[in-house]
Amino acid sequence: MNQLMDVGIIGGGPAGMSAALALGRARKNVVVIDEGRPRNRVTRESHGFLTRDGITPSEFRRMAREQIRAYSSVYFVEDTAVTITGHDGNFLITTAQGTTYQSKKLLFAVGMTDLPLPVNGLADVYGKSAFVCPYCDGWELRDQPLVLIANGEKALHLAKVLSGWTKQYTICTNGPDEFTEEQRLELLQHRIPVCDSPIERIVSVDGMVQRVDLADGNSISCTGIFFAPKLVAGSDLPQALGCQITETGTVIVDNFGKTNVPGVYSAGDAATTQYQVITAAALGSAAGMSINNELLLEAWNRQS
Ligand SMILES: Cc1cc2nc3c(=O)[nH]c(=O)nc-3n(C[C@H](O)[C@H](O)[C@H](O)COP(=O)(O)OP(=O)(O)OC[C@H]3O[C@@H](n4cnc5c(N)ncnc54)[C@H](O)[C@@H]3O)c2cc1C
Numbered sequence: 001m002n003q004l005m006d007v008g009i010i011g012g013g014p015a016g017m018s019a020a021l022a023l024g025r026a027r028k029n030v031v032v033i034d035e036g037r038p039r040n041r042v043t044r045e046s047h048g049f050l051t052r053d054g055i056t057p058s059e060f061r062r063m064a065r066e067q068i069r070a071y072s073s074v075y076f077v078e079d080t081a082v083t084i085t086g087h088d089g090n091f092l093i094t095t096a097q098g099t100t101y102q103s104k105k106l107l108f109a110v111g112m113t114d115l116p117l118p119v120n121g122l123a124d125v126y127g128k129s130a131f132v133c134p135y136c137d138g139w140e141l142r143d144q145p146l147v148l149i150a151n152g153e154k155a156l157h158l159a160k161v162l163s164g165w166t167k168q169y170t171i172c173t174n175g176p177d178e179f180t181e182e183q184r185l186e187l188l189q190h191r192i193p194v195c196d197s198p199i200e201r202i203v204s205v206d207g208m209v210q211r212v213d214l215a216d217g218n219s220i221s222c223t224g225i226f227f228a229p230k231l232v233a234g235s236d237l238p239q240a241l242g243c244q245i246t247e248t249g250t251v252i253v254d255n256f257g258k259t260n261v262p263g264v265y266s267a268g269d270a271a272t273t274q275y276q277v278i279t280a281a282a283l284g285s286a287a288g289m290s291i292n293n294e295l296l297l298e299a300w301n302r303q304s
Contacts, residue, residue, distance in 0.1 A: 005029045007291055008093050008103030010081045010237060013038040014277045015268025015284035016109030017064045022288030024071025028295065031101050033093065035080040039111050039234075039269060040136075040277070042127030047136050049278045060277070077101075084241055088263030105291050108243070108251060108259075108266040109284055110234035112275070117227060119149065119174065121202030128207030130225035133275065134158075138165035141224040145169070147212050149199070150228035152178035158228055159192055170220050172212060174199045195220065234270055248273070257287030265291055 007023055009016045012034025023030045040046055040057045047053055052060060068074050079095040084106065086092045093101040114132065116123060122130060131137035146169040150158050155171050156179070162169060170193045177196045179187070187194055197216035202209055202225070212220045233239070233249035243259040243266065244252040250273060251266035253259055259266055267287040268280035 003029065003102070004090065005031050005075075005101060005103040006295055007031075007105045007107060007288075008033065008091060008101055009107045009109060010034075010084075010093070011109035011111060011234065011268070011270070012036070012076060013109060013111050013268060013280065014060070014064070015111070015270070015280040015287075016107065017061075017068060018281040018284030019107050019109060019267060019288035019291070020074050021064075021068050021071070022285050023292055024068055024074040026289075026292040027073060028292060030074045031077060031093075031103065032074065033077045033079055033081050033095060033101070035096075036078060039114065039275070040127075043131075043137075044128065045140075046277055047139065048276060049281075081235070081237060084237055088261075091263070104263065105295065106241075106264045107257070107284075107287055107291060108235070108238045108264070108270055109268045109280075109287075110237065110266075110270045111280075112231045112249065112269045113234050114229040114231060117149065117174075117229065119199050119202060119227075121204060122225075122227070125202055125204045125207055125209045125225065129204065129209045129223065130202070130227060132227060132229050134161050134165055134226060135276065137226075138162065142166060143168070144223045145221060146224045146226060147172055147209075147220055147222045148226050149174055150226075151175075153183070154228040155179075156183050156186065158226060159187065159190070162226060163190075169226075170195060170222075172197075172199055172214070172220070238264070238266060238270070253287075255286075256290035257283060258290065263294075 006028040007030045009032045012032045045054045083094045142165045148171045151173040173196045197214040200213040200215050238251045242261045251271045253271045257265040257267045265287045267283040
């Protein structure tokens with residue numbers, strides 16, 4: 001595509017698509033480059049988005065695309081952005097398929113990636129009866145016996161949050177526990193069992209967990225699992241372009257999604273630690289409007 005687009009959006013999840021909707025309605029030329037690996041693709045139902053509670057992620061995506069198609073200045077491309085060079089006013093995006101796109105502004109809506117935990121059988125239950133976020137999937141597992149796979153501070157945090165949905169859960173640290181004496185005492189006071197034996201395997205039927213077998217020979221029966229995933233940035237491109245990143249891989253932005261690099265924005269999971277579809281969509285929309293304002297102001301000032 002030889003045309004200089006107004007905005008290049010990398011990532012077509014809820015954040016990228018919300019930005020595209022705002023920009024399409026603002027009559028901007030937009031290319032959305034998306035490789036199609038959203039974080040929640042493993043899950044059967046997405047919860048908590050007002051008016052769309054329980055929708056499948058693929059249906060959410062289909063509806064979003066269909067509605068955005070009404071704005072003909074928005075182009076969707078199924079590809080991976082691999083390098084980006086240039087500067088505010090003229091960025092050059094090169095994709096894995098070797099196509100190049102030019103845009104005045106950039107939005108990184110690349111999400112985060114969950115690295116799989118090295119636990120036998122977890123892949124079979126992930127998204128079906130094993131989840132990462134009680135706000136997303138806690139309701140479906142309320143009052144049920146659960147196993148929480150996490151260690152140290154993360155386990156304590158998850159235990160506190162999960163206590164709103166069920167009182168029956170066991171923490172499996174999958175190896176030596178990393179709790180401080182104070183944390184151990186806190187868990188004891190709340191009568192939360194902790195198993196530090198390595199996990200042998202998760203036993204399941206059709207994606208529904210039955211029990212967790214431990215290397216010490218014990219088994220824990222349960223109907224669900226929550227675990228603390230290791231999260232990394234969805235793409236290295238923001239950092240490669242000079243965007244400031246936190247230690248945990250989140251792009252640092254202001255209230256309007258603006259990064260420290262002129263003309264470059266970020267939104268959604270990539271730029272917040274509040275991992276929710278509705279939050280990602282809201283941040284994407286705000287970033288889209290902010291980019292539009294910047295473009296309008298630049299055009300206005302050129303004319304004066
Ligand atoms: C198991 C699980 C269940 C969840 N359930 C819920 C739920 O019930 N309710 C809820 O609100 N939230 C849920 N979430 C969180 C939700 O998935 C995220 O908050 C949301 O997807 C973030 O949207 P996003 O647009 O920022 O990123 P994503 O949806 O992850 O989209 C990012 C997109 O960018 C693409 N991309 C990345 N790099 C490139 C590149 N270089 N070139 C092209 N494309 C690229 C990716 O392939 C992806 O398609 C869940 C998460 C998980 C892991």
